[in-house]
Amino acid sequence: GAGVSQSPSNKVTEKGKDVELRCDPISGHTALYWYRQRLGQGLEFLIYFQGNSAPDKSGLPSDRFSAERTGESVSTLTIQRTQQEDSAVYLCASSLDGRGYGYTFGSGTRLTVV
Amino acid sequence: AQSVTQPDIHITVSEGASLELRCNYSYGATPYLFWYVQSPGQGLQLLLKYFSGDTLVQGIKGFEAEFKRSQSSFNLRKPSVHWSDAAEYFCAVGRNTDKLIFGTGTRLQVFP
Numbered sequence: 001g002a003g004v005s006q007s008p009s010n011k012v013t014e015k016g017k018d019v020e021l022r023c024d025p026i027s028g029h030t031a032l033y034w035y036r037q038r039l040g041q042g043l044e045f046l047i048y049f050q051g052n053s054a055p056d057k058s059g060l061p062s063d064r065f066s067a068e069r070t071g072e073s074v075s076t077l078t079i080q081r082t083q084q085e086d087s088a089v090y091l092c093a094s095s096l097d098g099r100g101y102g103y104t105f106g107s108g109t110r111l112t113v114v
Numbered sequence: 115a116q117s118v119t120q121p122d123i124h125i126t127v128s129e130g131a132s133l134e135l136r137c138n139y140s141y142g143a144t145p146y147l148f149w150y151v152q153s154p155g156q157g158l159q160l161l162l163k164y165f166s167g168d169t170l171v172q173g174i175k176g177f178e179a180e181f182k183r184s185q186s187s188f189n190l191r192k193p194s195v196h197w198s199d200a201a202e203y204f205c206a207v208g209r210n211t212d213k214l215i216f217g218t219g220t221r222l223q224v225f226p
Contacts, residue, residue, distance in 0.1 A: 004157070033213060033214075035216075041218055041219075042118075042120075042204065042216045042217055042218035042219050043158075043204065043206075043216040045213050045214075045215070048213050056213065059213075091157065091158070093158075102148060102160045102163050103158075103160070103214065104160075105150075105157035105158040105159075106157050107155070107156060107157040108157060
């Protein structure tokens with residue numbers, strides 16, 4: 001597609017439930033990133049996929065967080081047993097070749113855990 | 115440790131005034147440097163980037179930034195601010211295939 005698409009745009013879930021967030025990167029972009037943005041804070045790196053390489057999971061805050069990516073297409077970020085501190089905007093970005101030429105960001109998924 | 119510091123959490127300027135947003139970084143090598151803007155409810159948009167060469171880079175919407183190696187800084191400037199510039203601004207650093215590291219952002223408010 002023309003841009004990075006994320007769904008849903010908003011998600012309200014009850015504490016303890018699992019959620020799945022989806023990211024459709026720009027076609028042809030081999031690199032895909034997930035970031036978390038808590039209210040009033042900067043972007044916190046979560047995970048990075050580059051082609052067929054093993055993903056860089058160094059930013060995942062706990063084992064409740066996981067992400068998958070099929071080839072160079074869609075990625076899903078899963079949060080199990082959600083907690084209130086998981087409430088944030090989850091941003092996805094893709095880039096060509098994974099180089100620092102500048103990401104293209106999606107509009108994000110606003111997750112609210114009640 | 116790699117980090118980005120944006121010391122100003124919130125800046126307020128009058129429309130037509132000049133603007134400078136500060137960014138300092140800590141990185142093992144000379145990184146690539148970026149400024150992004152985030153309008154309410156929107157994703158992040160790239161304003162400008164520095165890789166090498168001329169240390170003064172021009173971006174979109176009339177913004178520019180200057181890389182100063184000796185000060186580990188990459189401050190964003192605009193000579194005359196417009197009301198539509200009100201947004202959150204993020205400085206970021208990275209290199210090649212490294213993930214980008216973002217600052218905590220500066221919220222810009224513009225008064226008419």
